Amino acid sequence: MTFSFDPAARYRMPVMFGPTVGPRQGPEGEVFDGSEAPFSVTTVRFLSDAARLEALLPPGFALNGAPVVTVEHTILHDLAWLAGRSYSMLGVKLPVVFTGAEETLRGALLTVLWENRAEPILSGREELGFNKVYCELPEPLVVGDSRTCRASWDGFEFFRLRLSGLRPATPPAPVASDGVLHYAYMPPMGREEPHEARTRVMLSPTPARASRVELYQTGAAEIAFAPARFDQMPTMFQIVNVLADLPVLEIRGASVLKARGKGDLRDQRMVRQKGQG
Known part of the structure; x- marks a missing residue:
């Protein structure tokens, strides 16, 4: 008897061994409850150069408001789909209208999301269309009222964010948003097609239920991406160098958030682009 797919299950390569456990499917096909899952986010927002940001935008996208870059260092703790393990993320977002x-x-x-585990990278790239890549993300250094987040690849530190003078504050009201957008790309794999035909715009809708905030602090911030050479980051130097070249004209806010409740993104959907069937 040859291998056959279960139409009700989720798969990732290699599929021949059966359905794959991940954030949206347990060992028995069950859904994980993330309503009490703890997470922490260290965020900085800074004003940059509009022309530099516009150069990164794919067709159909335009800057929405001031050219403010948001950088988030996130830790997802005690994840049921990883049998209680955690992992970290470093993401760079731009305000857009699509x-x-x-x-x-x-x-x-x-625009990019670094993570320090292979499993969420594979799941997010293949199932959701996230621009995920790998790096090392050690635990933040917390000394007194300061918090320092770092990112490196094979020993080369390419990112550092330090918040100081952290103090309790009132969380800001949520900004009206349709969600987080992603510009996904799948290589041709032997098929002769234009690159544009291999792209997809994906949307992570804003969750209907907000996370439960347990701690919110604000403070001053220093942020830096370090320029990289090919030999230091052979597959990602081009990403880091573009980010390192963005001017930090003004810090527009920095915070630490600790909260509970994360969705599993099973409502992720594709948004049809103009001129694409």
């Missing part, structure tokens, strides 16, 4: 074939959406374009 005009598609059937709808116009406003939110954040997630």
